[in-house]
Amino acid sequence: MTIRNSLAAIHPLIAARRSPRAFDPARPVSDEAVYAMLEAARWAPSAFNSQPWRFIVGRKGDETYARILDALSEGNRVWARNASLLILTVAQEHGEHGPLRYAWHDLGLATAQLILQVMALGLYAHPMAGFSKDAARDAFGIPVDFAPVAVVAVGYLGDAADLPEALREREDAPRSRRSLSETAFQGTWGHPAVL
Numbered sequence: 001m002t003i004r005n006s007l008a009a010i011h012p013l014i015a016a017r018r019s020p021r022a023f024d025p026a027r028p029v030s031d032e033a034v035y036a037m038l039e040a041a042r043w044a045p046s047a048f049n050s051q052p053w054r055f056i057v058g059r060k061g062d063e064t065y066a067r068i069l070d071a072l073s074e075g076n077r078v079w080a081r082n083a084s085l086l087i088l089t090v091a092q093e094h095g096e097h098g099p100l101r102y103a104w105h106d107l108g109l110a111t112a113q114l115i116l117q118v119m120a121l122g123l124y125a126h127p128m129a130g131f132s133k134d135a136a137r138d139a140f141g142i143p144v145d146f147a148p149v150a151v152v153a154v155g156y157l158g159d160a161a162d163l164p165e166a167l168r169e170r171e172d173a174p175r176s177r178r179s180l181s182e183t184a185f186q187g188t189w190g191h192p193a194v195l
Helices: 012-016 031-042 064-070 074-080 103-122 132-142 165-171
Strands: 051-061 085-092 124-128 146-155
Touching: 012 103, 012 146, 031 051, 031 103, 031 132, 051 103, 064 132, 074 124, 074 146, 085 103, 103 124, 103 146, 132 146
Parallel strands: none
Antiparallel strands: 051 085, 085 146, 124 146
């Protein structure tokens, strides 16, 4: 069995995608770019076309940004404060017909499309789970039927030398992924797919 382990077969935007911590604090993101990334997310697929995603967008220097930043864990706050945008992603878990069982999956699809659009615009995004969901809910009055899920930092790439040493090492580390033979199965669980 041969499984290709090369990035050459995938789209260059996907191959180049990474989650940096070094953002340029002095370079804002244009209104057009913000609109494009949100529009890309809006066109994601969803179960029964429920579109359960919501995005709370904070721009560096505004009150929304400050409230999202305050909700981040200290480990994320130390580098995320340099991103041009902080976007809180929220999933609608219940609708008029009951539970939306695929809401987090669908929000993930929308977020992935947002991130690919970010890359297409020459920007970078770093999604993170390290934040207080309760603080985010309180800060924005998020209704009970909705769940804060993640925060995405967006901006232009900065200089890794500006990061604290421990983060600088992580920034410069090579990207790695589990092999396809451990990820894609065929026939029975754990039996690698023949690709």
